[in-house]
Every structure is written in C-alpha cells, then in structure tokens.
Amino acid sequence: MAVYTEVSDEDLNAFVAQYDLGAVVSCKGIAEGVENSNFLLVTDRGPYILTLYEKRTRREDLPFFLGLMEHLAAKGIACPLPVAGRDGQALRELCGRPAVIVTFLAGMWPRRILPQHCAQLGTALARLHLAVADFTMRRPNALSLGGWKELYGKCAARADEVAPGLRETLETELAALEAHWPAGLPSGVIHADLFPDNVFFRGEELSGLIDFYFACNDFLVYDVAICINAWCFEIDGSFNATKARLLLASYRKVRPLSRAELVSLPWLCRGSAVRFLLTRLYDWLNHPPGAFVRPKDPLEYLRKLRFHQTVRGLGDYFLDEDTPSPAGS
Amino acid sequence: MAVYTEVSDEDLNAFVAQYDLGAVVSCKGIAEGVENSNFLLVTDRGPYILTLYEKRTRREDLPFFLGLMEHLAAKGIACPLPVAGRDGQALRELCGRPAVIVTFLAGMWPRRILPQHCAQLGTALARLHLAVADFTMRRPNALSLGGWKELYGKCAARADEVAPGLRETLETELAALEAHWPAGLPSGVIHADLFPDNVFFRGEELSGLIDFYFACNDFLVYDVAICINAWCFEIDGSFNATKARLLLASYRKVRPLSRAELVSLPWLCRGSAVRFLLTRLYDWLNHPPGAFVRPKDPLEYLRKLRFHQTVRGLGDYFLDEDTPSPAGS
Numbered sequence: 001m002a003v004y005t006e007v008s009d010e011d012l013n014a015f016v017a018q019y020d021l022g023a024v025v026s027c028k029g030i031a032e033g034v035e036n037s038n039f040l041l042v043t044d045r046g047p048y049i050l051t052l053y054e055k056r057t058r059r060e061d062l063p064f065f066l067g068l069m070e071h072l073a074a075k076g077i078a079c080p081l082p083v084a085g086r087d088g089q090a091l092r093e094l095c096g097r098p099a100v101i102v103t104f105l106a107g108m109w110p111r112r113i114l115p116q117h118c119a120q121l122g123t124a125l126a127r128l129h130l131a132v133a134d135f136t137m138r139r140p141n142a143l144s145l146g147g148w149k150e151l152y153g154k155c156a157a158r159a160d161e162v163a164p165g166l167r168e169t170l171e172t173e174l175a176a177l178e179a180h181w182p183a184g185l186p187s188g189v190i191h192a193d194l195f196p197d198n199v200f201f202r203g204e205e206l207s208g209l210i211d212f213y214f215a216c217n218d219f220l221v222y223d224v225a226i227c228i229n230a231w232c233f234e235i236d237g238s239f240n241a242t243k244a245r246l247l248l249a250s251y252r253k254v255r256p257l258s259r260a261e262l263v264s265l266p267w268l269c270r271g272s273a274v275r276f277l278l279t280r281l282y283d284w285l286n287h288p289p290g291a292f293v294r295p296k297d298p299l300e301y302l303r304k305l306r307f308h309q310t311v312r313g314l315g316d317y318f319l320d321e322d323t324p325s326p327a328g329s
Numbered sequence: 330m331a332v333y334t335e336v337s338d339e340d341l342n343a344f345v346a347q348y349d350l351g352a353v354v355s356c357k358g359i360a361e362g363v364e365n366s367n368f369l370l371v372t373d374r375g376p377y378i379l380t381l382y383e384k385r386t387r388r389e390d391l392p393f394f395l396g397l398m399e400h401l402a403a404k405g406i407a408c409p410l411p412v413a414g415r416d417g418q419a420l421r422e423l424c425g426r427p428a429v430i431v432t433f434l435a436g437m438w439p440r441r442i443l444p445q446h447c448a449q450l451g452t453a454l455a456r457l458h459l460a461v462a463d464f465t466m467r468r469p470n471a472l473s474l475g476g477w478k479e480l481y482g483k484c485a486a487r488a489d490e491v492a493p494g495l496r497e498t499l500e501t502e503l504a505a506l507e508a509h510w511p512a513g514l515p516s517g518v519i520h521a522d523l524f525p526d527n528v529f530f531r532g533e534e535l536s537g538l539i540d541f542y543f544a545c546n547d548f549l550v551y552d553v554a555i556c557i558n559a560w561c562f563e564i565d566g567s568f569n570a571t572k573a574r575l576l577l578a579s580y581r582k583v584r585p586l587s588r589a590e591l592v593s594l595p596w597l598c599r600g601s602a603v604r605f606l607l608t609r610l611y612d613w614l615n616h617p618p619g620a621f622v623r624p625k626d627p628l629e630y631l632r633k634l635r636f637h638q639t640v641r642g643l644g645d646y647f648l649d650e651d652t653p654s655p656a657g658s
Contacts, residue, residue, distance in 0.1 A: 008440040009530070025435045025531070026376075028369055029360035040357055040369055042435075047355075047371065106354045106371075111337040201338070203352070 005037045005052045005095050012041075015094045018085040019101065021045045032197065035213060037097075040104075047104040049080060052097040057213055059098055062091055064139045065212050066100065068132070068189060075131040077124075078208035080105055107200025107207035118231050118243040120206040121199060122250030125191070125227060128209065129220045129255050132189040141192065141216040143275050145181055149174060151278040158285050163299055166281075170274070173305065177271050182219065182264040190223035192216055195230045221261040224251060225268035228317075229276070229304050237303045244317055262314060270308045277301035334366045334381045334424050341370075344423045347414040348430065350374045361526065364542060366426075369433075376433040378409060381426040386542055388427055391420055393468045394541050395429060397461070397518060404460040406453075407537035409434055436529030436536030447560050447572040449535040450528060451579030454520070454556060457538065458549045458584050461518040470521065470545040472604050474510055478503060480607040487614050492628055495610075499603070502634065506600050511548065511593040519552035521545055524559045550590040553580060554597035557646075558605070558633050566632045573646055591643060599637045606630035 007015075007027070016024050022044025030038040030049075037052040053062065066082045070090075073081040080102035082090035090100055110117050141147075152170055159167040191198075193214035200207045224247070232244040251257070280298035287295045311317065336356070345353050351373025359367040359378075366381040382391065395411045399419075402410040409431035411419035419429055439446050470476075481499055488496040520527075522543035529536045553576070561573040580586070609627035616624045640646065 006440060009437045010441065012437070013532075023532070024437065026433070027437055030369075031358035031360040040359075042376065047376070104355070108338045108341070108353065108356055111335060112339065202354070203342075 004054050005097060007039070007050075007052070007095055011095060015092070015099070016041070016043060016101075018087070018092065019083060020086060021048070021083070021101070041101065048083065049102050049104055050094075050099065051102065052094055052099045054097065057098075061139060061213075062098055062100075064137050065215060066090055067137050068135060068212055068215055069102070071135045072128065072131055072212075077128055077131050078105065078206075079212070080208075080210055105200055105208040105210060107202045109197045109199055110201055111196075113196060113231055113243065115240075115243050115246050116204060117196075117199075117201065117206075119246040119250045120201070121194070121227060121231060122247040122252075123254055124199070124206050124209060125194065125223060126251040126254035128191060129188060129223065135189055139189075139216045141190075141218040143192070143214070143216075143279065144218060145174075145178060145271070148177075148271075148274055148278050151282050155278065155281050155285055159281060162281060162284060163302060166302065169302070169305075170278070173270065173274055173309075177267065177274060180267045181271065182260070182267060185219040185221060185261055185264060186258070187217060188220050189215055190218050190220060190226075192218065192223065192226060194223065194227050219261075219264075219268070220255075221257060221264060222268050222272065224248070224257075225265060225272040226275075228265075228269055229272050229301070233304055233307075237300075237307075239307055239317075241317065265314065265317065266308060266311045269311075270305060273301050273305035273308055277305060333383050334426060336366075336368070336379075336381070336424055340424060344421070344428070345370070345372060345430075347416070347421065348412060349415060350377070350412070350430070370430065377412065378431050378433055379423075379428065380431065381423055381428045383426065386427075390468060390542075391427055391429075393466045394544060395419055396466050397464060397541055397544055398431070400464045401457065401460055401541075406457055406460050407434065407535075408541070409537075409539055434529055434537040434539060436531045438526045438528055439530055440525075442525060442560055442572065444569075444572050444575050445533060446525075446528075446530065446535075448575040448579045449530070450523070450556060450560060451576040451581075452583055453528070453535050453538060454523065454552060455580040455583030457520060458517060458552065464518055468518075468545045470519075470547040472521070472543070472545075472608065473547060474503075474507060474600070477506075477600075477603055477607050480611050484607065484610050484614055488610060491610060491613060492631060495631065498631070498634075499607070502599065502603055502638075506596065506603065509596045510600065511589070511596060514548040514550060514590055514593060515587070516546060517549050518544055519547050519549060519555075521547065521552065521555060523552065523556050548590075548593075548597070549584075550586060550593060551597050551601065553577070553586075554594060554601040555604075557594075557598055558601050558630070562633055562636075566629075566636075568636055568646075570646065594643065594646065595637060595640045598640075599634060602630050602634035602637055606634060 012027055013024055025042040027039050027041045030040050035056050036054050039050040041048045041050040069079055069082055072079050083101045083103060084090045085092060092099055152174060156167050159170060191212065193211060198211040199209055227247060228244055232240050234240055277298050280296050280301060283295045284298050341356055342353055354371040356368050356370045359369055364385050365383050368379040370377045370379040398408055398411055401408050412430040413419045414421060421428055481503060485496050488499060520541060522540060527540040528538055556576060557573055561569050563569055606627050609625045609630060612624045613627050
C-alpha cells in the first residue's frame, strides 16, 4: 500500500484543468501498489487513476511505459490507457513529480488464485507477447543476470541475517545461472511483474492487466517463468501443477512455445526466483523503520528457488501428465 | 492511511449480493482513515464506501453511529447514508468484522486550510448541532475528563520520553481542568472528531461531513473547541485568529452561543488539546514497530495546549477585534 505524495486540492484542480475531464469530484489515495503514488480520481467524466511516479521509477523510462500502454490498448489488450491533456501530452508534472492520468479498469485482482485464473492468465500473457511484436521502443532488462549480481553484491554481507546460509546459496546459484542461462530464445517486450495484484478479473473473466512499470525487453518465455512463480505456488509453499499446466496450455494455444523455450523453463524459473528473492532481500535489509510499506518476504522466493533446484526435467513440472510433481498440492 | 483487513473477491461478491446494488465492478482499499478499513467500492449502481470496523470501534456502539448518520441524512445534513441490504439491515458482517456500505460523498478534504473553509465549517457544525436535537439515542463521551485521567495513568511513566516535563505538565493540567471544567452547558450529540480530513469540499463549497465514529453526547460548544484546535492553528504552531473568528461568527449565525458557552471556550479548548495530546501520546508509545499507520505527533497538541494556557480571556482569541491575539498569525 502506498501513497507517498500528498496532493493538495488546489494543485489537483489546476492539474485536472489541463484535461478535458470536467471538474474533480473526488480523489482518494489507493492503498495498493508499492512503487508509486496512486489515486482514484473521479471527475465529471467518471473514474480515472492518477499516478505520481516516485523515485524508484526512472523519468527517462516513462515514455517507454506510456508508449507501451498506448500500443497495447490500440491492439485491443485491456490495460490502462494514458489520457492526453488538451495539449496532446499524457505525461506532465504534479507536486514536482512526473504524473499521468490513465483510464480506469474495472475488476479486482484475485486474492485466492483458482486454476481458472491461471488458465486465463496464460491466454492474456500470450496475447500480450503477440501484441508487442511490432512495438519499436526498447528497454533493456536491468533486473537480469548483471543486475542480480549487482544486487547480490549489495546484500551479500548481511544476507545471512535473513536466513543462515543464504549468502552461499545465492553465490552458488548465481554461478549456476550464469553457466546455464539460455541464449537466442524469442525475445520481445515482457511485462516482467505480472503478479496476481496486477491482473484484474470481473467475476470469472480476466478484465485487464495493469502496472507496466517493470516492462522491458527479454525472452518472452521468461515472463511465463515469472508467472509460474507468482501464480502456481500455494501459501504453504507447495507447487500446484494443475495451475501451471493450465497456464502453459492456454499460453501455448495462443503462442506456441518452441522446444528450446520449454527446455529452458526450469532455469528461467530459477532465475526468476532469484530475481524476486534478491529485490525483496534488498528491500528487507534497507527498508526504513516506520515506513508505510511492509516489505515482502524474501524467503517466499527462497522456497520457490529450492523447489526449482530439485527439478530434474520438464516432467517434474507439468508437461508430462504421468509424472507427479515432487511437491505438488 | 489504513487497510487492515484484506477482503477476498469471493467474500466481497457474496456480501454485495445481499444488496440491490448490482455486481461489483471494482473495490480498492483507501489510504485514508486510521481506525477502520475503508474501500471504494464501485458497483453497477455507482461508487460506494465499504467500511469494515476494526477492533478500536466497539460493536455495541455501531447502532448509535449508523442511526446518527441516518438521522442526519434525513435532516438534510450531507453525510454518508448507510445502505440497507434486501433484508432491510445496514449492519452486517464481512471477514469476521462488522461491515457497512455507505453512500459515496463527492468532494475532497482541504489540505491547506483557508479562512473560507473555517467559515463554512462553522455553519455546518451549527447545523449539525441543531439537527441532532431530536435524535434520541445516547452515547456518553468516553474521552472526557474521566477517560483522560485513565489514559494519563497508562502513559505517565513514559510521557517524558516524548517531551521532558510532559508528565508534570499533564498532571497539573488535568487537575486544573477538573477544577474548572464547566457544567450545565447545552448538550447533545457532537461529532467530536471534525478534523479537516473529515470535512469535504467541492471547489469552495462544503459538500459533506464524514467519520462519525467518535460521535457522543457532550457540551455542543466542546465540538467548537475541537474544531478551533483542529482548524485554526498554522503548521508553525501560530494561532490564526481570522480563521477562529470566521468559524465562530458563522456558527453563531445558525446557533447562537450563550455567554456561559463563550466564557467556557478557553477551558474547553484546553480540554480538547489534552484529549488529542493524550490519545496521540498513547498511540505514540504503543504503536507496534512496522505498523502501517504512522502515529500522529502528540507534541502538536502540547503546543496548542500551551497556547491556550496563555489565554487570559476571550479577547485573546477573537471575540474582541481590538485585542490582538498573543500568538496570532
């Protein structure tokens, strides 16, 4: 939950007056999202989301993120669309921060993940990957192998405070990932953070994707690995093979996966686990006492990493219906 | 900012199905309010506020609060109106907590208080006090002298951690308040927590009052004293006599104040300062590390108390235009 910047009514009224949205009816900080300040803004024209970008979002990346949302919306992907002011600009400034108004997306993110959610997620993710094929802007993934090593360097000295042996686990795993990381897989723009709180459903139907502020260029199937970690483990740490099978099957119906992509999945899942383990570890070690945002548990991703380390082949996940998953629920 | 309870989409859909509100379109936790969990709930019928009452709000008080809002709304006071389900009941249960849906109130609370806000506040407060005259439910004020002494007892040993000498200041002040607290003033239901974040404006116009969860029976003019403390001091601690004059003058146009009420104001202001100083001190000393809610600064109210302690008579506030206020801005 996060509202970092307090916006005065006067500043807000002046800001909204730059748009064709009528007058402000209401504006309430939303207790969701951890990177930026988000407000549910109601004007005479209806509800919108107002986002103020805080320091973790780099200003120079914003044209990429906003351009991506415009591109996806134009391709029929349900996602927030940046609203342009009367001057044609969507990106402006409010309270000294870059700020944007985007369209309101109906739906709620699922608190309890059902298999059917994972099936719909797979379809939406594959459609996203097809839709970005002709998006021409690029943004390298700062949170791939090089970025992980940098984060590890910043956390190594204190990693064992969080779990005994974590430093050594990470060091060994980073070396293994470097040796086994795939090359030459189909690439494009990935969402890179498609956790359940970024996917909205209305009733049973997926109604949209939000929060494109980690989107970057990488292997498309790496996005699948991120979703497997984020959607297919139960709270008790067990791997739900049914959910993973549904996610994969529905993805492959829209965008077939090559043998090379499938074979890479275990290493991509390990890499994705390390990526979130490291960013959470960094936040855990560096979050100021009394901060609004409760840091997420890094050990959740250590447990996921350990699961993937036990995988001997694709059959251990879900691709062979006859092979039971070693930690399946 | 506060969302304490996470509501699953399944629980929410089942809850909303008990009303004639159509289906849930969206539900987002609001980063406002410190006592309860508040959500901006959008259904097919439009926006509503969903409140889950957390442990600081006593279940047995809820019929009083909800009855008061219904009474006020029926009298034309702009405030949230509890929405009844198909069974006629407004108060139900969600996630093991008492829960209610209330109507959505347009407007925003003023981040920067202008004199004109105080003028409108005075009018609205007086109208509120007239509107409750025939409200028959009662709720004693648990946060009056007896409650302050109890809170002091819980905080005394550690008060000096927050400000040297605070323990003695409080002990002396409580004795003085006990000796000088007025009796026999006109009484009724007061809001008792009408801070700026509980008063909405649309543009220049006051559009409604919210958060009646401290409402209780007490001297009506004590509500005025609470508002003077909450609205008429600047961030630097100075007393803004213009704002106080406007608040009082507009209040008196709607509900005249007797001489006895006016003369009591300095002691009521001291008492109100002590009330918020003590509750904030208690929260400061007892808030769990890492809690979502940043405790409010108790010393803001120590400074207000010190100002009121210097007042020699009504003229020091605002009632005599020729007497400059000792700390006026």
